[in-house]
Amino acid sequence: MAFDPSSLAALSARYPAVPARLRHRLTDHPLFAIERLTALARALPQTSVEYNSGDLPIGQDPEKTPMNGLTPEETVRRIAENKSWIVLKNIEQDKDYAALLESCLADVAPIAKTATGDMHMREGFIFVSSPSSVTPFHMDPEHNILLQIKGAKDFTLFPNDSETIVSDDAHEAFHRAGGHRNLPYKKEYESLAETIDLAPGDALYVPVKTPHWVKVGPEVSISLSVTWRSKVSDAEAHLRRANGWLRAQGRTPPRPGAAPLRDRAAIFASRLAARLNRA
Numbered sequence: 001m002a003f004d005p006s007s008l009a010a011l012s013a014r015y016p017a018v019p020a021r022l023r024h025r026l027t028d029h030p031l032f033a034i035e036r037l038t039a040l041a042r043a044l045p046q047t048s049v050e051y052n053s054g055d056l057p058i059g060q061d062p063e064k065t066p067m068n069g070l071t072p073e074e075t076v077r078r079i080a081e082n083k084s085w086i087v088l089k090n091i092e093q094d095k096d097y098a099a100l101l102e103s104c105l106a107d108v109a110p111i112a113k114t115a116t117g118d119m120h121m122r123e124g125f126i127f128v129s130s131p132s133s134v135t136p137f138h139m140d141p142e143h144n145i146l147l148q149i150k151g152a153k154d155f156t157l158f159p160n161d162s163e164t165i166v167s168d169d170a171h172e173a174f175h176r177a178g179g180h181r182n183l184p185y186k187k188e189y190e191s192l193a194e195t196i197d198l199a200p201g202d203a204l205y206v207p208v209k210t211p212h213w214v215k216v217g218p219e220v221s222i223s224l225s226v227t228w229r230s231k232v233s234d235a236e237a238h239l240r241r242a243n244g245w246l247r248a249q250g251r252t253p254p255r256p257g258a259a260p261l262r263d264r265a266a267i268f269a270s271r272l273a274a275r276l277n278r279a
């Protein structure tokens, strides 16, 4: 088992809408040794590696994110001194990491299945970060459990239903091709924030589209993200796409949840459009 059984009970009480703290047992796993991660960075296709300077403000303009001038391998190998942040994406492309991801998801599967049906798009990400580096303010489209393996992280999250923080327009832009996950940040959001401190052995369930930013502690940080999609996350994405399309036609769709029957019709239409596009 990757997670402590008692923390799975806590997840069960909160999934899918509310963040939950968990404990895991992977801190000494050999797949998180720097040499093994360096080999993974070398083996993954370029499109599966994203890295940049970790010395960033919370509200980083994605167009202006500075690079660190190194290769992915050098970035991982010298992470203690190069002030960088790197994410190794879709680690399931390597069979050892695929098995690790599946072992984590197997623990969660009974809870997820009961609440949100089958888990699909099962993807794993590993974040390797220099001391004090910042992941700017953003949101992600999937159900996510972040497992802290090495070093410490302060994970600051915000309500995912606040129109002040993320407007409906911004949600819709997120699902348009080319929309970046980074969000503009304002100091006044601070009163709505909750900061969860994560040490090795801690994990955090982050609900779909929860805005957050992350600050690494005084040592190198290594974290694993295990993610999945469900009929709930799919429906949210389809509704935002449908509403974005209507807004582009000059209409003003109701806020999600304000007209449930109409939302269901919009989700159905977006699903159908996606299927026709694929055909």
Ligand SMILES: [Fe+2]
Pocket: 138, 139, 140, 212
């Ligand atoms: Fe994130």
